[in-house]
Amino acid sequence: MGISTLSSKGKPLIEQSQNNQRSGLYSKVKKWIKGLTLPIIFIILCEYAVRAGFIDAYLLPPPSSLWQSFLDLVQNDLWKHIYTSTWRVFLGFFIGSGLGLFFAVLVGLNKQVEEFLEPTFSAIKSIPSLAWIPLLLLWLGIDEGSKITLIAIGAFFPTYTNTVAAIQNVDHKLIELGKVYRLSYLQQVFQIILPAASPGILTGLRNSLSLSWMFMIAAELIAATQGIGYLLTDGRETSRPDIVIISIILLAVLGKISDKGMKILENFLLRWRENDKK
CATH class of the missing domain: 1.20.5 (Single alpha-helices involved in coiled-coils or other helix-helix interfaces)
Known part of the structure; x- marks a missing residue:
């Protein structure tokens, strides 16, 4: 029953x-x-x-013919080009965004540091990415160092800018509440300020990763022999619009996949917001 x-x-x-x-x-x-x-x-x-x-087909190949061109590229080390560009992007992203987080926390938490660093960083941020290429070639040559450095420069500023803004916009009532509970300065930073600023920080990291893919193309114009940027250049020089279009599609797909991964990570790290709503 x-x-x-x-x-x-x-x-x-x-x-x-x-x-x-x-x-x-x-x-x-x-x-x-x-x-x-x-x-x-x-x-x-x-x-x-x-x-x-x-x-004209020599300007824009029919989309139906791109599959065969893609298969030809697969047989000619396409995966090696994808791998090369991907590790350059992520290495440059980790270096640039890591430094961006470090300096952003210093600037966001200390007015004295902000007065020293902010004017210089604001001026450097205004320099176009292509303007760095001649200087990097002179300093680092045509090896991987110049490419990774350029990508790191691109990844630095979105993380830095968003993190500084997020830290400085933390509700002061939360900080006052921490003082009421007699939290130490470090406890306030790690238990109140950084958690409250985490949505803005993660947004900056997503923007940095997206910009890293853009700077990767500029970086691979520096005498690269592998990578998706190299395929773009090779397609242009050999009058192969199909290779150029496939390279652009690959960039869109890889950028979307990496951004989706960052979005999943962001939702996981910010799952406490959903718990608070419940």
Whole structure:
């Protein structure tokens, strides 16, 4: 009797759970379809424009021919180019964003340090990325050092800027509350200021990673013999728009994957916000 009662009561809950899962899956599929609609329309229009003769094939190859070009690149060390660009991006990102976090915490927590460093960093931030290339070539040559340094420069400033702003915008009432509870200065920093600033810090890190991919292209213009930037240059010099387009698509895919990874990490580290809402 008790078992049947539990079963009859449990059945609606199970059905409701299944319905929620179906609804969640349907919404995800619907979101994917919406996201793919514009690229698919663009691909169809490009295919039609080339096939109809509105655009010359040597300027824009038909999208249907890109798959064969991609397979040819796979047989000619494409994965090595992807690997080379990827490790350059992440090494430069870790160096640049790490230094950005270090100096941002110093500047955000100490007005004296801010007065010394902020004017210099603001001036350096305004220098275009390509302006660094001649100087890096003179200092570091054409080896990996110049490329990694350029990527690190690109990763430094988004992390630095967002972290300083996040720390300085922490609600002073929280700090006063820490003083009421007689927390030491370091306890205030690690238990109040940095957790409160963490959303802005993680946003800066995401921006730094995205900018690292952009600076990687500029970095691989420095006499590179491997990497996606090298493929772009090689496609331009050999009049191969298919290689150029495939390289651009690869950059978009890799950038999206890395950004999605950072988003997952951000949601994991900030899961306490959801708990607070509950």
